[in-house]
Every structure is written in structure tokens, then in C-alpha cells.
Amino acid sequence: MSATAFLVDADVDAQLALWLRDLGAVRRLAPRTLEAYRRDLGQFLAFLAPHTGGPVSLATLAGLRGADLRAYMAARRAGNLGSRSLARALAAIRSFFRFLEREGVLASEALNVVRPPRQPRPLPKALTVLEAKAAVAAAGAMDERPWVAARDVAVLTLCYGAGLRISEALALTRADLEGDSLRVTGKGGKTRMVPLIAPVRAAVADYLGLCPFAPARDQPLFRGVRGGVLSPRLIQLRLAQLRSALGLPASATPHALRHSFATHLLGRGGDLRAIQELLGHASLSTTQLYTAVDSERLLASYRAAHPRSRG
Structure with missing residues (x-):
């Protein structure tokens, strides 16, 4: 029984x-x-x-x-x-x-x-400003080949400095870099324009100056060591190495750098609708998740620092 x-x-x-x-x-x-x-x-x-x-x-x-x-x-x-x-x-x-x-x-x-209960949407896991900057900077010392090191820095800089998905960064062509903005093709083939700030432009320029391959104007910029289109798996593995080397949390992934881009913009007073446009979110409700992340960080700082937070 x-x-x-x-x-x-x-x-x-x-x-x-x-x-x-x-x-x-x-x-x-x-x-x-x-x-x-x-x-x-x-x-x-x-x-x-x-x-x-x-x-x-x-x-x-x-x-x-x-x-x-x-x-x-x-x-x-x-x-x-x-x-x-x-x-x-x-x-x-x-x-x-x-x-x-x-x-x-x-x-x-x-x-x-009977419908199953609606699951709460998990909050995006962003890195701190120091963690994000350290990850991008340290990528330049993870490979002895200068052009590969510059490539990895450029890709991670695009994720953190422009809020790109890893797939969007690896799909960029020379034509997408013309002008002061970056033309990004996101989910569903939708195109958006993202301002190309100086550090992002410089990182990409460093890579292009060192890369031994010369893709055509309409071909993806980022290349593997044999000249083929760069696999996102290689960038994910690079982040795994950086997690180990820098003691970063397990959530430190290329996509976490995109989350960090949005969270840090919001924390500095960025407009929510502008952030929605930069990220290419179809719905504002998706972008609003970052307000919860920012509030959670604020509460954590308060509990850690305020003398009355412990009663």
C-alpha cells in the first residue's frame, strides 16, 4: 500500500x-x-x-x-x-x-x-557599474592575439555601451556604423537607431584596425580566428572566463551587460520611453521591469548604510 x-x-x-x-x-x-x-x-x-x-x-x-x-x-x-x-x-x-x-x-x-497560475516575470540581473566596466576592460587581457582581444572588448562594449543583444552586436555590418548612430536590426527584423557614443566607436575602431580580415560593407564585422562569422558561444565563454578571473556573479553574461546598460541609464535619470527605444522593446511594460531593479538596489543600499535600518 x-x-x-x-x-x-x-x-x-x-x-x-x-x-x-x-x-x-x-x-x-x-x-x-x-x-x-x-x-x-x-x-x-x-x-x-x-x-x-x-x-x-x-x-x-x-x-x-x-x-x-x-x-x-x-x-x-x-x-x-x-x-x-x-x-x-x-x-x-x-x-x-x-x-x-x-x-x-x-x-x-x-x-x-483551468489555466496555470501566471508566473512573476523575473527581474533582469544587472551588474554594478564597477563590475560591468571591469568585465569589459579585462576582456582585453584575456587573449594574446591583439585583434582577438580587441574584438572581444568591442563586442562587450556594444552590449554595455549601446544595450545590444549579443545576436544584434554580431550581426552588425560596416554599413550599420555609418554616421553618428548605430543601425541595429533587432527581433522580428525591426530596425532601431542607437547613439554611437565615443567609447563604443573607439572600441569598434580599434578592432577594425587590427582585424586581419576585411568583410564587405554588408557582411558581419566580427570574425572568428578562421575568418568565419563570430559565434555568440565564444563571447559567452569569454564572459565565463571573466567571471572566474574577476569573481563576478554567475549572472554575468553578455545579456547581463545589456541589462546593466538599461539599469544604469535609469539610475542616472534616463527617461523610460527613451530607454525602451534604445533597447528595442515592443512594450513599455518590458522596460518597466528595470524600475523594479533600480528600486531594489536603492532599498539594498538603504538597508546596508542607514543607521536606523536595523531597528
């Missing part, structure tokens, strides 16, 4: 055992994931038994309605279960019901009318 046997009848208990065996032996879920699924489904059955007035049977499961699932979700939320954990619990329930349907035991439409 399983740990949930007293909540269910013999038929459901047998199907639970078969489902768990399928997850472990056939689908090869990790032991911790398997235990989490077991626990989540057990909590669902623990709610369902008193909710339906007795041990859960296959007929009980077949007769479930969307209202029963919503009552379960409300009960778990009342117990302070977060959205992420509740979504995982629903995934376990869906997995069990899909197994029952696949095996021809029963079918239920209840889960099709």
Missing part, C-alpha cells in the same frame, strides 16, 4: 504505482523530480478526499470539474503556496491524468479549463 492509500481506493492506488513506475523507469525523471511529483499528487488527493466526501476512486477522478481544480488551487494559495510551486503541482496532476488517458483508464476535461 502507498502512503496515499487511505485517501484512495485500490484501483487508484494501483494506477498511482504504475504512473510512478512509468515516470521513473520509462521517462527517467530524476529522483528529486519524481519525489516532487509524488508529493504534489499526494497533496492533491489529500485535498480531494474530504472535498468529494470519501476515498478517491476512478469515478471520482473521471467526474472532476474545473471548479474542483480551482477549489484546490484556492486552498493551496491560502496555505501560502507560491505561483511557481502551484504550477509544478498542476503539472504533476496533468501528468497523472495524461497517463490515465494514455492507458485507456479514464479521460477528463477538467484540467483543460
Whole structure:
């Protein structure tokens, strides 16, 4: 008998055992994931038994309605279960019901009318000003070949100094650099103009002056050591080396430099809509996430420095 046997009848208990065996032996879920699924489904059955007035049977499961699932979700939320954990619990329930349907035991439409809880959007992880500057500067000492070192500095400078995605930086051509602004092709093929500030222009110029290859005006600027178009993976690996060398957080990635660009602009009084345009965000709500990052940093500084912050 399983740990949930007293909540269910013999038929459901047998199907639970078969489902768990399928997850472990056939689908090869990790032991911790398997235990989490077991626990989540057990909590669902623990709610369902008193909710339906007795041990859960296959007929009980077949007769479930969307209202029963919503009552379960409300009960778990009342117990302070977060959205992420509740979504995982629903995934376990869906997995069990899909197994029952696949095996021809029963079918239920209840889960099709219940939406999983909306997940909170994670805040962008920006570096501090000192960390971002150190990462860009140190990239110039990570390779003995001067042109490769200058290339990596230029790419990272574009991420931090112009707010480019790594894919956008590596797609730049000579034609995109003409004039005082940078023409950037972003997601969905949309083009935006980003001011080309002096440090960014200088970093790119240093690279072009040293690069042994001469791509055509309409070809990507940044090249690998054999002359092919530079892979973003190489820049990601360079950041990994910099994380180790400088003791940077695990969140220090090329995209974190883009986040840092926006966060530092906002912290210096930058206009939110202007930052939206610079980043190429389709929606202002995406850019507004950076206001939460800035507020969080302000609170952290206050708690660390204010003499009354500790009571």
C-alpha cells in the first residue's frame, strides 16, 4: 500500500504505482523530480478526499470539474503556496491524468479549463557599474592575439555601451556604423537607431584596425580566428572566463551587460520611453521591469548604510 492509500481506493492506488513506475523507469525523471511529483499528487488527493466526501476512486477522478481544480488551487494559495510551486503541482496532476488517458483508464476535461497560475516575470540581473566596466576592460587581457582581444572588448562594449543583444552586436555590418548612430536590426527584423557614443566607436575602431580580415560593407564585422562569422558561444565563454578571473556573479553574461546598460541609464535619470527605444522593446511594460531593479538596489543600499535600518 502507498502512503496515499487511505485517501484512495485500490484501483487508484494501483494506477498511482504504475504512473510512478512509468515516470521513473520509462521517462527517467530524476529522483528529486519524481519525489516532487509524488508529493504534489499526494497533496492533491489529500485535498480531494474530504472535498468529494470519501476515498478517491476512478469515478471520482473521471467526474472532476474545473471548479474542483480551482477549489484546490484556492486552498493551496491560502496555505501560502507560491505561483511557481502551484504550477509544478498542476503539472504533476496533468501528468497523472495524461497517463490515465494514455492507458485507456479514464479521460477528463477538467484540467483543460483551468489555466496555470501566471508566473512573476523575473527581474533582469544587472551588474554594478564597477563590475560591468571591469568585465569589459579585462576582456582585453584575456587573449594574446591583439585583434582577438580587441574584438572581444568591442563586442562587450556594444552590449554595455549601446544595450545590444549579443545576436544584434554580431550581426552588425560596416554599413550599420555609418554616421553618428548605430543601425541595429533587432527581433522580428525591426530596425532601431542607437547613439554611437565615443567609447563604443573607439572600441569598434580599434578592432577594425587590427582585424586581419576585411568583410564587405554588408557582411558581419566580427570574425572568428578562421575568418568565419563570430559565434555568440565564444563571447559567452569569454564572459565565463571573466567571471572566474574577476569573481563576478554567475549572472554575468553578455545579456547581463545589456541589462546593466538599461539599469544604469535609469539610475542616472534616463527617461523610460527613451530607454525602451534604445533597447528595442515592443512594450513599455518590458522596460518597466528595470524600475523594479533600480528600486531594489536603492532599498539594498538603504538597508546596508542607514543607521536606523536595523531597528
